[in-house]
Amino acid sequence: MSDHGNSSRTVTxxxxxxxxxxxxxxxxxxxxDREHQPGGYRVDITHASPDYEFTVSTSRGTPVILRVCFEQRPFTERPPGHVPFVNVEMDGDWHPHGSxxxxxxxxxxxxxxxxxxxxADRLDDLTNAFDAAKRGTSASAKPEKGRGD
Known part of the structure; x- marks a missing residue:
């Protein structure tokens, strides 16, 4: 990703x-157009990168658990100010983050x-105890190898 200082593009x-x-x-x-919406207020001008999505594989697909993008608001008076930041989407809301x-x-x-x-380790313990109870053995008893249980 290029540095902001190397940009020669302008937008009006x-x-x-x-x-x-x-x-x-x-x-x-x-x-x-989302960032450079014509007819809005100058303070609303925003620069934003494409979203970076952090996903996780589940038995029901691959949901996005975090979404982030670089952002800058050159005319804002609110934090985080005029400097670039990373906006992080969590639980349906965006949260500005510095480094x-x-x-x-x-x-x-x-x-x-x-x-x-x-x-996960606790779940293994619970599952082993459940399986042992189904077999009628103690949860601490280890199944014999090679028995095809």
């Missing part, structure tokens, strides 16, 4: 409050991953 967006506004467009910006925020999110997801592994 007609706005209702400042007339035509010409801005330098980052190389990663899709330049779609430190992304690292904290990554750490949190790693912790959740560890917790899921612990739950």
């Amino acid at each position: 967006v007609p706005t209702c409050d400042h007339g035509p506004v010409t801005v330098r467009e980052p190389d990663w910006c899709t330049g779609s 430190d925020d992304l690292r904290r999110l990554s750490d949190t997801l790693t912790t959740h991953s560890d917790q899921l592994r612990e739950l």
Whole structure:
């Protein structure tokens, strides 16, 4: 992905409050009408990259669990300000993240991953106990190898 500073593209967006506004467009910006909506307010001009989707395979398909994109709002007065950031979609809402925020999110997801592994181990224990109860044996009894159970 190219750096914003290398961009030579510009886009002129007609706005209702400042007339035509010409801005330098980052190389990663899709330049779609969603970001450069003619007739909107200058403060609403947004640069956005294509979405990056983080998926997981399940027995029912491959759902998107996180969706992220680079974004920049060159005229906003609200946080995160004029600098590029990563917008992360979680639970149907978008959350702006700086690089430190992304690292904290990554750490949190790693912790959740560890917790899921612990739950998988617990599920193995529960499944083994259930199977043993069905066979009428103790949950701690190991099945004999080669018996075709």
